[in-house]
Amino acid sequence: MEYWQKELETISRENLEKFQLEKLQQTIRQAANSPFYKQRFKESGITPSDIRSLEDLKNIPFTTKEDLRNSYPYGMAAIPLRKCVRIHSSSGTTGNPTVVLHSAKDLDQWANQVARCMYMVGLRDTDIFQNTSGYGMFTGGLGFQYGAERLGALTVPAAAGNTKRQIKFIKDFGTTCLHIIPSYATRLAEVMYEMGIDPRKDTKLHTVCIGAEPHSEEQRRRIEELLGVKAYNCFGMSEMNGPGVAFECPEQNGLHIWEDYTIVEIIDPVTLQPVPDGQVGELVLTTINREAMPLLRYRTRDLTCILPGDCPCGRTHKRLARFKGRSDDMIILKGVNLFPIQIEKILMNFKELGSNYLITLETVGNSDEMFIDVELSELFTDDYSVLQRLTKEITRQLKDELLLTPRLKLVAKGSLPTQDGKAVRVKDLRKTI
């Protein structure tokens, strides 16, 4: 097994915890310089010297997205602005976006973090890496760019959109690896096949890093099959730098979260108490390797769990399970709790369907109903009774999974909405929320 930073990646838990405590204490002293945490510490009567063990972290209040919005733009800066070299922000559709500031050292550390992830999935300086993320304020562009350059790969900063051009680059430059959102990966493959290009034979692609959008294991397998690649799940969020926070290793069983960069907690989103490993809860993260804008106990709203046990790859950093959705996208319909990912899992099993779907929750009369529109891939029949049978079969499987019956509708390819290239998955139009 080869590692980017063997000592840090395979560090013993005992040494890791010592390392974390030292970094945490440093981070808290640093955070106290920011207007936001200065105030927060004062309100809760905490001084940096109170944190004597990792356990003491629990005495610090959570930081939320709302706190970030209220501190817009510079209320969380823990160093003078002249020491900051870059701003990133979330796409935020309501109110102020959340802003993250970086110093040169922060960017350097982040690049290393992404390079470590890429190295872990087998990428080397001989690889040609094409990034299909939007560049600019969105972290998936520059984050991967700097990481790939640190790794030494030849980078193709193709950015988002223009599928035909992406395909031309893949072929002409001999691209071996893509960073791509899962719904776009299937779309890209479809277009290749339509153009008479078989990505498994006609391109050098062998690896794709997929993230930024929740997806199921079935969708990953479909991407791997269509493109003839290994697809690795990557997790990041702008508040925690961006891509590189957690990444799958070649085992493809859980995402290693780099604990020399962040301290990870999983809490029950209702009681806010920690849950044991293996139990699903909300991911809470504390940066311990960032100076411009430390975040303490940040509630990510992402639902996941820590996979118990050691990973055969030899890395000692904990593994997060595939994300189960977000604590705020859980759908409660007719008293049933469900996640869009459960629906996706089933839809992806039907080869007749494309990868775009839209779940609409709507009040009809006195009852809340779920409508699912799903795109066909190609028309595979000239007989509409076959389409009706297909609709019935999908509905039956969804009912078994969800314990309620959605109203399923097949729609034409390309007819469902997307926003900034990301598929829109859920629309809640209910009157009684």
Added chain:
Amino acid sequence: MTIYQISIFLENKYGKLSEILSILTQENIRIIAATVADTSEYGILRIIVNEPQKAFQLLKDNNISANISDVVAIQTDPTTEDFARTLTLLTKAGISIEYMYCFSVKEKAILILKTNNWDATRDVIRRENIRCINEGELVNL
């Protein structure tokens, strides 16, 4: 004895049908026959055109879900008797009709048929000397 038919997935949305038809007519595709089978949410538009392969490609290029298939095209006299006689022959052979539509060109009636058993249909057509048309004849009608 068969000709190409193009089937198109059609959402029940205002203007969809004319949108699809104008994609074809703008490229000078001649639509010889068209029929829509519908349910409450979507329909299937079936068309017979003078250049089926070109039309199919055009639809794909426009990201429209379409299918191309073979259908039997029987030529009958435009009389009810002749029409009924042909169907009776098929029925006697135990063949069911899945769908059917007809159109006329000049003095000739063309019957488009999809049956549940292609082999049996072909046997009846041969045995009974039923007049079918092929792609070339269709365009020159």
